Amino acid sequence: EVQLVESGGGLVQAGGSLRLSCSASGFTFIDDYVIGWFRQAPGKEREGVSSFDGADRSTEYADSVKGRFIISRDKGKKTVYLQMNNLKPEDTGVYYCAVGPVVDWNNQAQYDYWGQGTQVTVSS
16 A cells, blocks of 8 residues: 655744655655655645655755755655755645656646645744
8 A cells, every 4th residue: 555654743933943754655666756745834725845856866846945945865764854944934834745757846736645744833
């Protein structure tokens, strides 16, 4: 069974840091896929945050998080991390990871599997 599990969310003050984890299981060739992070704030549409391409290790970031967030992968653990620094109240939302044979990292329809999400709340 394919499964993605996010963890690491919580409540943090503005300027603080959190590290989210996305652990994958049930994938045979996950290294060939793109793992993306998305978030959804209350009352807003889900938006792309970052992605890691397992094939060539390239990364992508939304403009709103560039310079503050870092995505990385532990290949052996089949886990992708999202290090979030200098957090802002506008980073608040439910963060989801997703996996798929993606061409456009920000196209949510191209992802085949999604996790259940982890809540991140940044207080001002």
